[in-house]
Amino acid sequence: MPRPEGWKVPDVDRRALVKSGLSLGALTLLTGCDISDNDVVQDMFAKVSRWNSFVQSELFSGTRLAPEYPESMAVKNFRYNAWYHWQLAPVISAADYRLELAGLIDVKTPWTVRQLYALPQQSQVTRHVCVEGWSMIGKWTGTPLRVFLERVGADLTAKYVGFACADGYYESIDMATALHPQTIMAFQLSDETLPAEYGFPFKIRIPTKLGFKQPKFVTAIYVTNRNPGGFWVDRGYNWFSGI
Amino acid sequence: MKRKIHPLTHDIQEHPLLVRIAHWMQALAIIIMIGSGWRIYNSVPIFGDYRFPIWATLGGDPAESKIGHMDPGVANALNWHFTGMWLLAASYLLFMLHGLISGHFIRHLLPVRPREIWRDAVAALTFKLAHRLGEYNAVQRALYWAVLFGVLIMILSGLAIWKPVQLSWLTWCFGGYPTARVVHFLVMTGICLFIVIHVALVALVPKTLVAMVFGRAAEAKDAHHAAP
Numbered sequence: 001m002p003r004p005e006g007w008k009v010p011d012v013d014r015r016a017l018v019k020s021g022l023s024l025g026a027l028t029l030l031t032g033c034d035i036s037d038n039d040v041v042q043d044m045f046a047k048v049s050r051w052n053s054f055v056q057s058e059l060f061s062g063t064r065l066a067p068e069y070p071e072s073m074a075v076k077n078f079r080y081n082a083w084y085h086w087q088l089a090p091v092i093s094a095a096d097y098r099l100e101l102a103g104l105i106d107v108k109t110p111w112t113v114r115q116l117y118a119l120p121q122q123s124q125v126t127r128h129v130c131v132e133g134w135s136m137i138g139k140w141t142g143t144p145l146r147v148f149l150e151r152v153g154a155d156l157t158a159k160y161v162g163f164a165c166a167d168g169y170y171e172s173i174d175m176a177t178a179l180h181p182q183t184i185m186a187f188q189l190s191d192e193t194l195p196a197e198y199g200f201p202f203k204i205r206i207p208t209k210l211g212f213k214q215p216k217f218v219t220a221i222y223v224t225n226r227n228p229g230g231f232w233v234d235r236g237y238n239w240f241s242g243i
Numbered sequence: 244m245k246r247k248i249h250p251l252t253h254d255i256q257e258h259p260l261l262v263r264i265a266h267w268m269q270a271l272a273i274i275i276m277i278g279s280g281w282r283i284y285n286s287v288p289i290f291g292d293y294r295f296p297i298w299a300t301l302g303g304d305p306a307e308s309k310i311g312h313m314d315p316g317v318a319n320a321l322n323w324h325f326t327g328m329w330l331l332a333a334s335y336l337l338f339m340l341h342g343l344i345s346g347h348f349i350r351h352l353l354p355v356r357p358r359e360i361w362r363d364a365v366a367a368l369t370f371k372l373a374h375r376l377g378e379y380n381a382v383q384r385a386l387y388w389a390v391l392f393g394v395l396i397m398i399l400s401g402l403a404i405w406k407p408v409q410l411s412w413l414t415w416c417f418g419g420y421p422t423a424r425v426v427h428f429l430v431m432t433g434i435c436l437f438i439v440i441h442v443a444l445v446a447l448v449p450k451t452l453v454a455m456v457f458g459r460a461a462e463a464k465d466a467h468h469a470a471p
Contacts, residue, residue, distance in 0.1 A: 035303075036301065036319040036320075037304065037307050037308070044326065045322035045326065049322065066408045067407075067411050083313060131317070133287045133424060134287045207408065232313075235311070235314070236311070236321075236322060238321070243405070243406060243408045
């Protein structure tokens with residue numbers, strides 16, 4: 001490469017420099033200024049989120065299993081996670097508890113804890129992935145949701161399964177995920193009956209979805225063709241949230 | 244005094260419209276991805292207690308978010324991230340396909356020889372490297388390949404984090420879910436470094452920006468700037 005003759009102050013194109021300054025300013029503005037909560041932006045987010053849910057449901061396979069890990073990798077002190085302190089978690093009395101059924105279900109007789117715990121059970125050592133990025137391997141034991149839905153005569157061609165919880169939480173999932181072999185009503189965590197703050201009498205464990213899609217202390221299950229949304233979904237989080 | 248612009252007397256840099264569109268889409272996408280990624284990172288930091296300053300992140304006013312989303316801006320940041328990813332993938336694909344099909348990569352970004360990279364790097368760091376419009380020195384060529392590869396790794400490691408079950412083979416390739424997160428973070432840091440160098444060099448040779456905005460810039464052959 002030819003060497004310039006001596007060092008000269010570069011002949012800077014002033015117009016271009018102003019332009020480069022402006023475009024950098026525009027970029028800073030984009031990050032510095034709060035356009036995130038602008039109505040138009042929120043509207044765009046909602047549309048893209050619906051598209052992303054569709055893409056994820058297409059990507060989802062009813063037979064592809066989440067990786068399972070050796071039991072030795074399961075964490076014993078599983079992380080507690082909710083928007084409130086663990087001591088404020090609802091404490092449910094096993095004697096008074098009834099699981100309500102609603103919507104497109106044939107037999108809507110409420111279930112007691114004893115009846116639920118008598119269902120056939122299986123274990124899984126899988127990774128729980130939080131929307132915020134942390135993850136943890138745990139061991140859960142319970143009944144496949146499919147077994148339960150079949151037993152109560154749910155319409156398995158319906159689109160959604162919704163859940164209501166003792167702490168005011170609510171969630172819903174697509175039927176394909178509800179029927180996935182690893183989607184279970186988990187009665188146990190680390191071989192022990194689910195402690196109160198982890199969702200006694202049961203939580204829905206779905207290793208193919210993010211943590212917030214897996215409701216605890218479920219008090220009602222319903223089957224519907226209208227998307228029931230969810231606690232965090234209605235606050236801007238993606239509905240499908242598959243992993 | 245202006246001379247008529249001619250390849251014999253001038254260095255000319257030209258960017259087709261497609262390249263300019265892809266470049267600026269890519270720039271916007273990367274800024275969205277980094278800004279929102281930093282806000283998402285902040286909710287559960289990987290490295291100790293290190294968090295990015297809120298002003299440098301994308302996700303809205305934390306106080307407003309507390310009311311609208313019951314979080315400090317994570318929902319907004321995730322929405323930016325999962326919107327920006329389409330822009331990033333589309334512009335990357337556009338840029339790569341054009342570069343490969345048009346022959347731009349072969350003509351301007353090859354060859355990449357370690358000896359030349361070393362020579363030009365030393366020249367650049369001692370302010371002895373001349374910049375010629377429309378010509379990429381060995382360091383530039385290597386850096387462009389590095390960042391194009393970096394963006395590819397960002398897309399792949401991002402997919403590995405997004406879909407550790409459906410694409411478990413990809414997550415496995417990155418050493419599992421937690422490691423894929425670290426890879427995603429480290430390559431992001433590399434891309435940030437590239438951006439700093441890239442923008443600094445554009446500030447030194449502003450005509451390259453003129454070319455990337457308007458499609459063409461020219462400079463008399465005897466007016467070479469010494470650019471690091």
